[in-house]
Amino acid sequence: MEEEMIKPYVIGLDLGGTNSVFGIVDSRGEIKATTAIKTQAYEKVEDYVEASVEALQIIIDQVGGIDKIKAMGIGAPNGNYYKGTIEFAPNLKWGHTGIVPLADMFSKKLGIPVALTNDANAAAIGEMTYGVARGMKNFIMITLGTGVGSGIVINGQVVYGCDGFAGELGHVIMRRENGRPCGCGRKGCLEAYCSATGVARTAREFLKNSEEKSLLREMDPEQITSLDVSIAANKGDELAKRVYEFTGEMLGEACADFAAFSSPEAFIFFGGLTKAGDLLMKPLKKSFDEHVLKIFKDKAKFLISGLDGSSAAVLGASAVGWEI
Amino acid sequence: MEEEMIKPYVIGLDLGGTNSVFGIVDSRGEIKATTAIKTQAYEKVEDYVEASVEALQIIIDQVGGIDKIKAMGIGAPNGNYYKGTIEFAPNLKWGHTGIVPLADMFSKKLGIPVALTNDANAAAIGEMTYGVARGMKNFIMITLGTGVGSGIVINGQVVYGCDGFAGELGHVIMRRENGRPCGCGRKGCLEAYCSATGVARTAREFLKNSEEKSLLREMDPEQITSLDVSIAANKGDELAKRVYEFTGEMLGEACADFAAFSSPEAFIFFGGLTKAGDLLMKPLKKSFDEHVLKIFKDKAKFLISGLDGSSAAVLGASAVGWEI
Numbered sequence: 001m002e003e004e005m006i007k008p009y010v011i012g013l014d015l016g017g018t019n020s021v022f023g024i025v026d027s028r029g030e031i032k033a034t035t036a037i038k039t040q041a042y043e044k045v046e047d048y049v050e051a052s053v054e055a056l057q058i059i060i061d062q063v064g065g066i067d068k069i070k071a072m073g074i075g076a077p078n079g080n081y082y083k084g085t086i087e088f089a090p091n092l093k094w095g096h097t098g099i100v101p102l103a104d105m106f107s108k109k110l111g112i113p114v115a116l117t118n119d120a121n122a123a124a125i126g127e128m129t130y131g132v133a134r135g136m137k138n139f140i141m142i143t144l145g146t147g148v149g150s151g152i153v154i155n156g157q158v159v160y161g162c163d164g165f166a167g168e169l170g171h172v173i174m175r176r177e178n179g180r181p182c183g184c185g186r187k188g189c190l191e192a193y194c195s196a197t198g199v200a201r202t203a204r205e206f207l208k209n210s211e212e213k214s215l216l217r218e219m220d221p222e223q224i225t226s227l228d229v230s231i232a233a234n235k236g237d238e239l240a241k242r243v244y245e246f247t248g249e250m251l252g253e254a255c256a257d258f259a260a261f262s263s264p265e266a267f268i269f270f271g272g273l274t275k276a277g278d279l280l281m282k283p284l285k286k287s288f289d290e291h292v293l294k295i296f297k298d299k300a301k302f303l304i305s306g307l308d309g310s311s312a313a314v315l316g317a318s319a320v321g322w323e324i
Numbered sequence: 325m326e327e328e329m330i331k332p333y334v335i336g337l338d339l340g341g342t343n344s345v346f347g348i349v350d351s352r353g354e355i356k357a358t359t360a361i362k363t364q365a366y367e368k369v370e371d372y373v374e375a376s377v378e379a380l381q382i383i384i385d386q387v388g389g390i391d392k393i394k395a396m397g398i399g400a401p402n403g404n405y406y407k408g409t410i411e412f413a414p415n416l417k418w419g420h421t422g423i424v425p426l427a428d429m430f431s432k433k434l435g436i437p438v439a440l441t442n443d444a445n446a447a448a449i450g451e452m453t454y455g456v457a458r459g460m461k462n463f464i465m466i467t468l469g470t471g472v473g474s475g476i477v478i479n480g481q482v483v484y485g486c487d488g489f490a491g492e493l494g495h496v497i498m499r500r501e502n503g504r505p506c507g508c509g510r511k512g513c514l515e516a517y518c519s520a521t522g523v524a525r526t527a528r529e530f531l532k533n534s535e536e537k538s539l540l541r542e543m544d545p546e547q548i549t550s551l552d553v554s555i556a557a558n559k560g561d562e563l564a565k566r567v568y569e570f571t572g573e574m575l576g577e578a579c580a581d582f583a584a585f586s587s588p589e590a591f592i593f594f595g596g597l598t599k600a601g602d603l604l605m606k607p608l609k610k611s612f613d614e615h616v617l618k619i620f621k622d623k624a625k626f627l628i629s630g631l632d633g634s635s636a637a638v639l640g641a642s643a644v645g646w647e648i
Contacts, residue, residue: 154479257497263487
């Protein structure tokens with residue numbers, strides 16, 4: 001008890017394919033201080049950890065020093081909850097070829113206990129604690145960022161499976177013939193189509209395969225982002241709208257299969273792509289209704305996370321820290 | 325306590341697309357008496373229940389009368405554990421158009437409490453209690469019979485989802501283009517290919533689309549069963565072998581997707597089709613290894629249920645009865 005009074009904070013790290021966001025969080029879920037670094041600016045994980053600790057030191061000092069910090073929780077792609085490792089993460093240049101003992105590395109540098117889970121699992125825990133999933137026992141969180149991740153909750157528990165890696169729904173196969181190459185080395189994964197980068201790829205494909213007029217033709221194709229596509233779609237650009245229809249339809253088909261697995265009461269979407277709003281969600285829901293097995297019709301809700309993008313994941317990661 | 329002494333048995337009913345097998349089971353899992361009727365010999369569910377109770381009465385009398393029976397558990401396709409109903413079961417002529425309150429119907433006729441679950445969930449419970457899944461916390465049971473069913477166990481619990489229907493893995497979509505029509509009204513479901521009837525369909529397709537010599541050409545194509553195909557394959561028939569290769573490969577691809585969901589320590593196969601043994605299991609495992617996400621490689625075991633076909637499901641169903 002006394003120790004808890006002395007150490008009122010945990011560190012949460014939302015380790016994404018683009019940004020690594022750190023927050024120092026109190027026991028009521030208030031983020032007291034925050035900082036961030038670029039995840040991919042480092043070739044070696046040692047340099048990444050070094051830079052992280054450097055950035056962290058500033059906010060640690062702001063809250064009164066490391067003695068005030070009880071533990072650290074990390075949400076990371078391909079995070080192994082049981083071992084505290086990141087294993088073969090296709091979207092991390094310092095993590096795609098092997099097993100990175102990231103929890104141990106941070107623990108040694110900071111001198112506090114560190115736990116790690118899948119980034120999407122962390123987001124699901126954040127959503128369950130502070131967001132639209134409060135009170136839900138069965139839901140699937142789908143994160144639409146650089147990649148497509150998922151956190152699956154069944155009977156109120158995050159699904160970790162036999163090895164700590166369950167819930168990689170971004171890597172179910174949606175196209176068994178002529179599928180797009182995915183960062184994981186296989187072809188036709190959901191992630192290759194329905195991530196932010198997948199949306200940009202779809203736009204490039206649509207532009208290449210037709211002569212149709214589009215606002216997107218004013219851009220260098222290689223520079224197009226999912227945000228550019230949604231801006232163009234909101235201006236009425238037909239090709240851009242079809243890119244989101246294609247994306248939503250495939251997500252709806254995927255969710256129809258996921259419903260056959262765990263029949264969740266809700267699918268909760270999170271991440272940059274959800275900013276497209278109805279452009280994505282309308283075709284998604286329509287496609288789900290068209291494709292789902294009859295017994296699951298009209299049962300699942302389709303929700304967008306109400307939590308601020310980075311803080312949900314940071315809060316979720318920090319919650320893992322409290323549990324140590 | 326006293327009441328349990330007086331009522332030492334439960335009834336288990338394994339309600340399949342072809343046969344309905346009843347067993348009277350004691351608390352140690354010994355099947356004391358058994359009987360069966362044809363599931364599809366009745367147009368109306370009332371007649372099915374009537375015939376069931378008639379057949380049951382004989383074995384109930386054998387064990388000392390209905391006063392010795394504590395409860396009844398039913399494993400049935402599209403069974404809703406929460407409500408005791410069978411809902412829109414595509415393979416049941418008296419159950420495919422609506423909601424059948426089967427638990428209540430049996431309860432009224434027999435005067436004992438009745439609980440019902442998905443047939444594949446019942447098989448999974450049976451396997452967990454008496455079979456190769458003893459001690460396992462995370463596994464997926466796949467039943468390969470008239471249809472393809474599944475019972476998913478995560479953290480030691482059967483997955484029921486928000487509505488009691490989770491675990492319909494026979495209806496994930498394996499062919500999004502030119503998929504075979506499925507009994508569920510959609511196209512391309514796993515069940516349309518990898519059930520016993522799916523295997524027979526594949527054989528007919530292969531025979532129709534080539535002039536290749538095959539022992540199966542001696543039969544009326546409409547009469548070919550999955551057993552005929554495995555007999556021919558075991559005699560060295562190349563076309564018949566390819567039918568099982570096709571089936572196993574698709575099951576392996578499906579299991580690769582299921583691993584991405586719940587990362588089970590084992591897939592356990594059950595039902596008529598498993599009698600094909602290595603004809604099915606070798607291409608299945610090979611295909612899984614080729615298609616699964618790297619982090620799940622070499623983790624899941626592939627097992628065939630060691631329990632006798634009907635008794636596993638009957639024991640599983642009866643276990644549901646004990647829990648009332």
